[in-house]
Amino acid sequence: MSVGTNGFELRKEIFADERDDNLNEIGKRTRRQDIEGHVTGRSPFYDDHLFDGLLHMRCVRSPHHHARVRRIDTAAAERMPGVVRIVTGRDVPVNLNTLLSLLDFGLDDEPILSEAKVAYKGEPVAAVIAETEAQARAAVQAVRVEWEVLPHVLDVEEALKPGAPSVNPAYPKNAFVYHGKYDHQKLRYGDLDRALAQADHVVEGRYQMSPIEQAPMETCGAIAAQEQNGRYVCYTGTQALFFSLGTASKVLNLPSSRLHFIGGTVGGGFGGKVDSVHEPLAILGTMLTGRPVKFQWDREEEMQVGAPRGAERWYITDGVMADGRIVARRFTGYFDCGAYTRLSSYAIIKGVGHLPGPYTIPNVYADVYCVYTNRTPATAMRGFGITGVDFAIEAHMDKVAETVGMNPVELRILNAYRDGDMKAHRRVAKNCALVECCQVAAEKAGVRLSPDLLAASSKTGGGGARGQLPAHTATDQNGRVEGYSSGSYAQKGGASAPASPAMPTPMPQPAPPPAPAPAASPPVASAPPPQPAPAAQPAKKPARSGAMRFSSLSGFRRR
């Protein structure tokens, strides 16, 4: 054990195969490489780049949760002082995108500027470019949009009921489709029903989170300008420079070699600056006007249309023995991704890989839905996909402790995963350290633990039978959907519309049900998947052949 400065305590002995060199930066004051710029006010945030003749872009936004766009009349706005150009969906070269399409994950489902319909309050349908910000604001008020208001749905479970308003045309039943065949993400491990039937107590709970805005000090935005040789420079506050570059390249149908992205100085992000909303529109504004264009959210937009951490609703049912051992845990989760996918489908894969939390439970079952509602699209924020369900799990642990009459810390130590235990996502746990964390927390909180629990260690008691896969895993096929190709996680080109000429492609016949681990096995077709005719998508880049698999585990540290 070593105690550093600032009260840090480093217990490397807990981590069985931790690297043996010294982690000698922990607990030391190290100067940030960029801090001199910060304290002198010289750090170059995107808005700190001055351009002569800079134009300002502001969006015309939907006042409705859900509405069809009948007509957009820009005539009056175009005559307003200072207005240089008004951009609508017709001006966007590829006006349908999904962020993760760069990973071949998810259908293109979100217009850059909606032409047909809006699915959340604040969704943009046009962008005004004017000499000053005030002129752009005034002209936005003068754009006349004829709306046909549609029924909306704001609740995740309401959205999944038959007859609910269909939010997103790419997913008409309001649920993201996984592997091209399931309307939810599944986890099956052991035999939940049998274990629940044998448990001494069954503890149920319902947990609801709110959406959370990242609220960076610097609002999201970008400035674009012409460079030489047909190139465009884009100064941006993005947290994901190459992601934004790739998105702009796709949306503008420009080779990325014509885009020069400059960023890296981000005025607070917390996940909320990955959506690449501003860069394509600012560059498009420059392409259409020949002048530098800034597209910057004001604070109200940041709070209203900036994509938050998505709200989650979780139902948890635990089977518990009288001695506190949790033998079964079932989750039903609803992730409110708002009107468009953005990163929510991926967040759920992360979340399901994390279930049932840091505990060793032999029977785990989860159905987790990525649900479309007429709310602001959700996106990344600090551990998204994990934090919401962890809130639910830990609140539920307290409820279980109360039910069996145990101290909540003791219940956690008893059920904590140990090194060598098999996790429900079918990887062996190591370097767990939860037992030790609980012991330290109990000590600091003045909670007295029994000698047994004080002597417990995450390095002992694991493995063996606990490290084996369940003898039997009960599987099922509920939530199976038809009409999606399973050539990739969710093939580009959209759900096959029954009206489009379908070209059945020979595919292997149904294989045994795949292992529930998301990245473990390639999706297998259950039926010949119809594909849209090639002529149906003239402006789009061809879909990648041979799906690039998107691993939920790729971000995990592996040794």
Place this chain on the structure above:
Amino acid sequence: MAKIPVTLTHNGTERAAFADPGQNLLEFLRRGLGDLSPKYGCGQGTCGACTVTIDGETHLSCLVLAETAAGRDVRTAAGLAKGATLDPLQDAFMEHFAAQCGYCTPGMLVSARALLDRNPNPSREEVVEAISGNLCRCTGYEPIIQAILSVAGRRASA
């Protein structure tokens, strides 16, 4: 509309530029004078990223009409350093890890400098009060408070 000539003292130097009618001091400083240290965070006087001093008093420059600053002494974070020599507060912010993304930092420094100029030995409570109009989303404020107190030559009293 006619532009308005505005002459003011900016970080000790007399400067002049044209302001648009209705332009706020924040935009005037940034676009008119090219001082990019005050930041836009909200435009409605709630975040403090645009904090400057006018005649020694802190103001939210997004809420000040540029023309009303004419003839007055305006100071920003860009004027804290004297040549290559940083203000002790700037050194302390670097030393105490008092900035992460850096966007609130210029406004925070201006508020801190104004505090120390009128009260060289503030208590922790007085420091907290002085930066209460400056939002920071990264640090949790504690390193900032420690940095300011270290310059004040006082240890935390609470």
